[in-house]
Amino acid sequence: MLVLTRKINESITIGNDITVQVLGVRGGQVRLGIKAPKETPVNRTEVYESIQRENREAARTPRDLDLLNDMMTTSPRNEPE
């Protein structure tokens, strides 16, 4: 991992269009300002990882959904179309 030391208000640039600026430090917390193109998702890592985990889990879906169909059509929460 590349390690850089920055002061408050200093920033780093990643590639041609992403900058990360240190806005403030208080207690154990660092506030960052991030400028990135709209199509570049920026997320807290733990949130991103929760989606990754969920996708990997969901990819292990059983092949046969017919059982589920029956459940859905008898479920009171499912409104008929």
Added chain:
Amino acid sequence: MEQVKTTRFGDVDISEHRPISFPLGLPGFPDQKRFVLMEHKPGSPFMWLQSADSPNLAFVVMDPFLIQSNYLQDLPPRDREMVLGKTDTPPLVLTIVNIPHGAPREMTVNLLGPLVIDAEARTGKQVILAGSAYQTRHPVLPE
């Protein structure tokens, strides 16, 4: 004629099921950049998002508004823009269904990370609604 090989559905004809491109892949599957969306069965609430490049990879997806009719209302501006973008055409929004092995009644949907698809441009992405209170495991069926 190009066909997509799939484990579950055999060969799928691309002229019938036009692939949707996911330029960023999906979290956990960064290399999966093309999917086809297929009905499960007529009348079923479920659909399949089948990878065009990995025969074995398919997600069960469904319309999140069937689960929560007010889904995506009152989103913070950044999340709202990620879903709606700046276009006038509302995108197709789907949610991935997670069905635990041996306990299908406990299936959940990922309302925190919906799939947002531009059906016309045939492009899609999974967005993370980090400013919302949605969960990755929202129960589908009542307890």
